[in-house]
Structure formats: C-alpha cells, structure tokens
Amino acid sequence: MINHDGTAAVRPSTLAWVGRHLAAGERIVGAEALHGGITAEMRALTIGTPDGGARELVLRTFVDVADAEDWLNREAGALTECAGTGVPAPRLVAVDPTAAHCEYPSLLMTRLAGRTVIDDEGVEARVPLLARQLLAIHALRPVEQPREYVALTTADTVVIPQCADASAWAAAIDVIRRPAPPYEGRFLHRDFHPGNVLFDVPPARPADARITGVVDWAAASWGPADLDVAHCSTALALLHGPEWGLRFTEAYEEAGGVLAADAGERLYWLVRSGLAASEEVGAVSRPWREAGRTELTTRAVEERLDAYVTALMDASA
Known part of the structure; x- marks a missing residue:
C-alpha cells in the first residue's frame, strides 16, 4: 500500500x-x-x-x-x-x-496542468475566460446524450439564512414553485464553477491568466444553458460578491451564449441555483477556507447568498 x-x-x-x-x-x-x-x-x-x-x-x-x-x-x-x-x-x-x-x-x-484560483485578485480577467469556456462546453454535440438534469432543490427544502431578507426569499421561493420553463437542451457540465477550473496564472501578470483544464464531470447532464450559467453565477457571487454573480450572465452573452429570452424564465434558473446553494453553504465554503479564503465563514457566505438572491429579485421587480 x-x-x-x-x-x-x-x-x-x-x-x-x-x-x-x-x-x-x-x-x-x-x-x-x-x-x-x-x-x-x-x-x-x-x-x-x-x-x-x-x-x-x-x-x-x-x-x-x-x-x-x-x-x-x-x-x-x-x-x-x-x-x-x-x-x-x-x-x-x-x-x-x-x-x-x-x-x-x-x-x-x-492529471491536467494548472491550479484552481479562487482569490479576488484577477477575478475581472477570469470571468470572461470562464464564460467562454462554458460556452465551448455547451457547443459540444455528444454522440450519446447524457441523462436529463436533476434539480433536487424544492420550495420546501430551501434553508433560509437567519440573516435573510424574508420578503425577498419568500418571493424567490414562489418563483421556483412554478413549473420549469421549456428549453433547448445542451450538454451541461452541471457543476461548472471556479473550483472545477484549472488556470495558469503568470505571477507577475494575473490579467494574462488562461484556462488549462475543466475537471469533475460526474454531474454531466442534458438541460438548459441557463442552468450551468446560473450555477457558476451563484458560486462567483459567494466567492467574490453578488456583483460577480450578476456579471457572469452578462459575460456569457458577450461571449456569444444564448440564454432564455423571457426575463421570467431566465430568473427561474438563476433563482433556482441561488436557492439550491442555501442547502449546502457549509459544505461549499469549507474547501474555500481550506484553500486560504479563511474569511469565507459559513455566516459570511450566507450573507453573500442573501445579498445575491435579494439582488436577483430586486432586478426582476
């Protein structure tokens, strides 16, 4: 051994x-x-x-x-x-x-070259790279279509943080009580976020970062591009602040990605992914702290999640 x-x-x-x-x-x-x-x-x-x-x-x-x-x-x-x-x-x-x-x-x-990067420094350069990489994944046309995506979160399993804006979360939960919108299927990574992307970042030039790998494909699925985008948006909001979650959706479209045309349908996927994070804040934040982001306590991440969900609902008002 x-x-x-x-x-x-x-x-x-x-x-x-x-x-x-x-x-x-x-x-x-x-x-x-x-x-x-x-x-x-x-x-x-x-x-x-x-x-x-x-x-x-x-x-x-x-x-x-x-x-x-x-x-x-x-x-x-x-x-x-x-x-x-x-x-x-x-x-x-x-x-x-x-x-x-x-x-x-x-x-x-x-094993691929590179490392995960979750520091705030250089995030403005990495977000467009993440968006372009996700678009390339969605462009794949698999010979064998993977199984349909599974959304485990329901309106009844959401864990509302103690710090939450109660009215915003109530409205968000009402959004996911609706049936899932129709969509054009795409090949999804289904767990695409900075922790599953490897970068080469020149020490003196963080703006010259490049992606060297995408890992952890165990949840690969078939479903809407919006779902992958929303999942990464939530992770960015928790890691770097709500504004970066909102920015990722823009970056994906700037890269040529197509999301739901209807604002209500787009909100559904964004909110569903945000609320899904409420059930696993502790599990998600622990590896980030182990990687050096010690300020990302469970409470701090819950506060960012609340701010992000509230921002999504405010933008839809």
Missing part, C-alpha cells in the same frame, strides 16, 4: 487495478491526497516510466456514496465526449463504477 504523505493510502486491490492500466514498464511510485472535493476521495498518483521519468494520473474514489455508479458512468461518458474536442478535460484511463475490481467505485484519469 502506498502512503506517500500519511493521508493518501491507496487500497491494495485498487493499486492492482491501476497497475493493470499502466504501460509496460511503468509503476506507481507515489500518491498524494488532493484537497477541495466534497464527495469523493481524490489522489494524484505519480507513475514512474521506464526511461526514468514520471507522469501523473488522478484517482477518484467514492467511498460509501449511494450514487457512485451513476456519477462515475456520467464522468466517464463526459470525458469520452470531450476527447479531441478542444475542451480541456482529463483523458479517461479506466473506470470501475461498480467496484468490480477496486475496494470502492473508482475512476482513473490523466
């Missing part, structure tokens, strides 16, 4: 499974836990090559997760669809969605 840093132990049958998918003469020489995920264990595996060099793969493992098979099948399908398209997704190496060979359901993929 490899235990490179005390936390990245890879289980024996999983090690054997990974080994069967390496090239002749390659071997696993190290493992390192990757942080930032919420539901899966992520590890970078260092692979020694016959010429004395090394390369890296990423192992995603779902431990005691009920929907692991579905998520891994969707991720494998999405990575296959992205291959050769110009969308910078990892390359699928192998997948064991039912744990037929591994201790737990697992997926093996290549």
Whole structure:
C-alpha cells in the first residue's frame, strides 16, 4: 500500500487495478491526497516510466456514496465526449463504477496542468475566460446524450439564512414553485464553477491568466444553458460578491451564449441555483477556507447568498 504523505493510502486491490492500466514498464511510485472535493476521495498518483521519468494520473474514489455508479458512468461518458474536442478535460484511463475490481467505485484519469484560483485578485480577467469556456462546453454535440438534469432543490427544502431578507426569499421561493420553463437542451457540465477550473496564472501578470483544464464531470447532464450559467453565477457571487454573480450572465452573452429570452424564465434558473446553494453553504465554503479564503465563514457566505438572491429579485421587480 502506498502512503506517500500519511493521508493518501491507496487500497491494495485498487493499486492492482491501476497497475493493470499502466504501460509496460511503468509503476506507481507515489500518491498524494488532493484537497477541495466534497464527495469523493481524490489522489494524484505519480507513475514512474521506464526511461526514468514520471507522469501523473488522478484517482477518484467514492467511498460509501449511494450514487457512485451513476456519477462515475456520467464522468466517464463526459470525458469520452470531450476527447479531441478542444475542451480541456482529463483523458479517461479506466473506470470501475461498480467496484468490480477496486475496494470502492473508482475512476482513473490523466492529471491536467494548472491550479484552481479562487482569490479576488484577477477575478475581472477570469470571468470572461470562464464564460467562454462554458460556452465551448455547451457547443459540444455528444454522440450519446447524457441523462436529463436533476434539480433536487424544492420550495420546501430551501434553508433560509437567519440573516435573510424574508420578503425577498419568500418571493424567490414562489418563483421556483412554478413549473420549469421549456428549453433547448445542451450538454451541461452541471457543476461548472471556479473550483472545477484549472488556470495558469503568470505571477507577475494575473490579467494574462488562461484556462488549462475543466475537471469533475460526474454531474454531466442534458438541460438548459441557463442552468450551468446560473450555477457558476451563484458560486462567483459567494466567492467574490453578488456583483460577480450578476456579471457572469452578462459575460456569457458577450461571449456569444444564448440564454432564455423571457426575463421570467431566465430568473427561474438563476433563482433556482441561488436557492439550491442555501442547502449546502457549509459544505461549499469549507474547501474555500481550506484553500486560504479563511474569511469565507459559513455566516459570511450566507450573507453573500442573501445579498445575491435579494439582488436577483430586486432586478426582476
């Protein structure tokens, strides 16, 4: 069992499974836990090559997760669809969605260059990049259409923050009581936000940032472009302030993206994603604090969410 840093132990049958998918003469020489995920264990595996060099793969493992098979099948399908398209997704190496060979359901993929960037500095340059990248994802025409999107939040499951503007939230909840608007389907990442995008940012020139990868495709779905845009808008609002959530919608359209023409339909998707965040503020904000944004306490993020939902409702009045 490899235990490179005390936390990245890879289980024996999983090690054997990974080994069967390496090239002749390659071997696993190290493992390192990757942080930032919420539901899966992520590890970078260092692979020694016959010429004395090394390369890296990423192992995603779902431990005691009920929907692991579905998520891994969707991720494998999405990575296959992205291959050769110009969308910078990892390359699928192998997948064991039912744990037929591994201790737990697992997926093996290549590791992309770059890092996640969630600092406020340079956000004005990154938002247009995010918008253009999401538009490129929506332009994909998959050979096999993924499953329809699932919206788990309902009007009855919204968690209203203690600091909330009660009237604004009541109006927002009424919005999602309506039936979902009709839409033209698109290939969705479904969890597109700064934490799932890798950047190369020159230290002295943050404005010259470029995207090097998009990761975590386990929720890939078919649905309205508005839903992906709204999800990223909410994340930006919580990370950088409500104004950046509102700005992302504009950036997507400036990049050539098409959203719902009807203002009420557009509001539905934006509000639904904002309210969905109310149920997982603690889980979402914890990785941000671990990554250095210590000021983003659960209370601070709840306050930003309230400001964002209120801003959406004020704009629709």
